[in-house]
Amino acid sequence: MSENFDYLLKIIVVGDGGVGKTAIAVRFAEGVFREDYKMTIGVDFSIRLIDIPINDEVRKVKWQIWDLGGQERFSYTRPLYYKGAVGGLLVFDLTDRISFDHLDRWFAEVEKSCVSIPLLLIGNKADLPGRQVDREEGEALARSRNSIYYESSAKSGQSINAIFEKLGKIIIMKQEGLIEQEEVSEEQQKHKENIDQYMTLALQANNAITEGKYQDALRLLKEAYKYASKIEYDDGKKWIEEQTQHILQVLKRQKS
Ligand code: G3D
Ligand code: MG
Numbered sequence: 001m002s003e004n005f006d007y008l009l010k011i012i013v014v015g016d017g018g019v020g021k022t023a024i025a026v027r028f029a030e031g032v033f034r035e036d037y038k039m040t041i042g043v044d045f046s047i048r049l050i051d052i053p054i055n056d057e058v059r060k061v062k063w064q065i066w067d068l069g070g071q072e073r074f075s076y077t078r079p080l081y082y083k084g085a086v087g088g089l090l091v092f093d094l095t096d097r098i099s100f101d102h103l104d105r106w107f108a109e110v111e112k113s114c115v116s117i118p119l120l121l122i123g124n125k126a127d128l129p130g131r132q133v134d135r136e137e138g139e140a141l142a143r144s145r146n147s148i149y150y151e152s153s154a155k156s157g158q159s160i161n162a163i164f165e166k167l168g169k170i171i172i173m174k175q176e177g178l179i180e181q182e183e184v185s186e187e188q189q190k191h192k193e194n195i196d197q198y199m200t201l202a203l204q205a206n207n208a209i210t211e212g213k214y215q216d217a218l219r220l221l222k223e224a225y226k227y228a229s230k231i232e233y234d235d236g237k238k239w240i241e242e243q244t245q246h247i248l249q250v251l252k253r254q255k256s
Helices: 021-030 078-082 097-101 103-113 135-144 160-175 186-210 214-230 234-255
Strands: 007-014 044-054 057-067 087-093 119-124 148-151
Touching (some): 007 103, 021 044, 021 057, 021 087, 021 119, 057 160, 087 160, 097 135, 119 135, 135 148, 214 234
Parallel strands (some): 007 057, 087 119
Antiparallel strands (some): 044 057
């Protein structure tokens, strides 16, 4: 396949563990449903090139689909995952009510980290019996979030291509000015800058710890804490506290 493309689009797939995020990414990228894929470790991504026609003209799109690899529980690297994403899928499992009830949290987290990117709402596992969420509920939530609702099955392939085509169209039309961009407020912009600052410092601290440069690490952690507070990133703060305690213990042991 030719490596030429008009757009490289990084998108994120978000939602509770087990809802089928990896299955959707794999189904779309490889056209298969694997019964046996392991829980992904770390962040992973799938790639696929597709043509998207807009107003009779084809755009070649290279998708980079980021998959929350088994890290659905919050971790300090989470903002990294969102960085640079231009769109996303918020996925729940139609046979698991709790995964639907958690969507508010996922919406909030993505909106906090990414300045207004288009998000599609996906009720997955439509092939299974025992649905716990009605189509009307999914549609209502999507409407209230200015999103679009799809029901999919990574197993049968239902709606998978349609979802990516729709998302691609929205992203590209925005970028080409064919549909209006939402205004980004100064506050949102500032927030995003604070996230970037936090991330840079947390990663530097992490490297310093790995290299045993503990004084540097302490300084970086302290600085990172300020930004974690500004963005109200409690998991980041917790991580910093844990690392700081750990370093102080190591230093104490080294002294005695
Ligand atoms: P996650 O990445 O969101 O954590 P996975 O979820 O993609 O790992 O999927 C979790 C489980 O649901 C997997 O089963 C997977 O095969 C199954 N699954 C995902 N999508 C669908 C679907 O559309 N239909 C059906 N019937 N099953 C699906 P296991 O058994 O490996 O846990
Ligand atoms: Mg997964």
